[in-house]
Amino acid sequence: MGFFECYSGTHEKMKISIAIAAYEYHGKGVEVLEHSFNQMKIQTFTDFEVVISDHSVDREIEYLCDRWYNKLDIRYFRNEIGRGLPAQNKNNSLYKCRGEIIKILDQDDYLYDSNSLQTIEANFYQSIDWLATSYVHTYDKTNYERQHFPSWNDHIYVRNTIGTPSCVAVRNKDLPLFDESLIIAYDCDWYKRMFDMFGLPKMISDVTMVNYLWPNQISSQSNAQEIIDKEFAYLIKKYG
Numbered sequence: 001m002g003f004f005e006c007y008s009g010t011h012e013k014m015k016i017s018i019a020i021a022a023y024e025y026h027g028k029g030v031e032v033l034e035h036s037f038n039q040m041k042i043q044t045f046t047d048f049e050v051v052i053s054d055h056s057v058d059r060e061i062e063y064l065c066d067r068w069y070n071k072l073d074i075r076y077f078r079n080e081i082g083r084g085l086p087a088q089n090k091n092n093s094l095y096k097c098r099g100e101i102i103k104i105l106d107q108d109d110y111l112y113d114s115n116s117l118q119t120i121e122a123n124f125y126q127s128i129d130w131l132a133t134s135y136v137h138t139y140d141k142t143n144y145e146r147q148h149f150p151s152w153n154d155h156i157y158v159r160n161t162i163g164t165p166s167c168v169a170v171r172n173k174d175l176p177l178f179d180e181s182l183i184i185a186y187d188c189d190w191y192k193r194m195f196d197m198f199g200l201p202k203m204i205s206d207v208t209m210v211n212y213l214w215p216n217q218i219s220s221q222s223n224a225q226e227i228i229d230k231e232f233a234y235l236i237k238k239y240g
Contacts, residue, residue, distance in 0.1 A: 016048040016117055017099030017172065021089035022107045023055040029107065030064050032212065035141060036110040037068050045117040048103075049073040053093035055083050087178035087186040090165070094175060102172050108212045109166040112136065116208040120169050129198035130170040132162050133208040141212060148211075150203050157185075157192040157235045162201070166209050170194070184224065185231040192239060 018040065025032060040050060050072050054061045065076040077096055082088030094102060101124050103117070111117065112135070123131055132150035151161045162168070165187045176193040178186045194201070 015099040016101045016103050017097035018050045018103045018105050019093040019097050020105050020107055021053050021093050022061045030060050032108040039111040040072055042114045043117045044114050045121050051093050051096045052076045053079045053089050055079055055089045085180055087180045087182055091177045100172055101169055103169045104165045106166045110210050112207050112209050119206050119208050123204055128202050130194055131202040132167050133204040135167045135209045135211050136207055137211045137213055139213050157188045157239050158232045160188045162191050164211050182231050184227050189235055
C-alpha cells in the first residue's frame with residue numbers, strides 16, 4: 001500500500017505519553033505551553049499523560065503545571081542537567097514516559113484538533129514501531145499554511161524530509177536516544193538511527209499538529225547556518 005496506509009482492523013487501546021522538553025523560551029514558555037495544554041484538553045482520546053522535562057532556570061513552567069494539575073494528567077520533572085542542550089532535555093522527557101506510545105511534542109507546537117491523538121492511536125497497530133504525520137505551519141496560531149507531508153529519503157541524516165519531531169510518535173520500547181552533541185540536527189540523526197533499528201516509519205497524510213514559527217527559535221538565530229553546517233559535516237562523517 002506504500003508509505004501512506006489505511007487500516008480497518010481492531011486493536012487494544014493504548015495509553016499515550018506526550019513528551020515535552022520545556023524551558024523559558026525567551027519569556028514565551030508559559031504562553032506557548034498553555035496554548036498546547038488547551039488543545040490537549042479537548043482531545044477525544046483521553047487516555048494520555050503529559051510528561052514535562054523542564055530546563056528552565058525559573059519556576060514559571062512548574063507553576064503553570066501546578067495550575068493545570070486537575071485539568072490534565074501532568075507529570076512534571078525539573079531537569080537541571082545539561083541546560084542549553086535541547087537533545088538532553090528531550091531524552092529526559094523520553095525516560096519519564098510510561099505510555100505504550102510516546103508522542104513527541106515541541107513546547108511551541110500543539111495538537112491540530114480534537115481528533116489528533118485519536119488519529120495517532122488508531123494508526124498504531126501491532127506491526128508499527130514509529131510513525132510520522134502531516135502538519136501545518138502558523139505564525140499567529142490562527143491562520144494555517146504550508147501543509148507538510150512527511151517522506152523518506154536515504155540521506156535523512158542531512159536532508160530532513162520527515163519534518164519536526166513534533167510530527168513523530170514511537171512505540172515505547174528500546175528507543176535510541178537523541179545525540180546530545182547536536183543542537184539543531186539531532187532530529188535528522190535520530191530518524192536515521194530509528195530507521196536502522198525499526199525500518200521505515202508509517203507515514204500518515206492526516207494533519208495532527210501545528211508547527212508554530214516565531215523569531216527566537218534556534219533555527220532562526222543568526223548563527224544557525226554555521227551550526228547546521230558543522231553538524232551536517234559531523235553527520236556525514238558519522239554515516240559516510
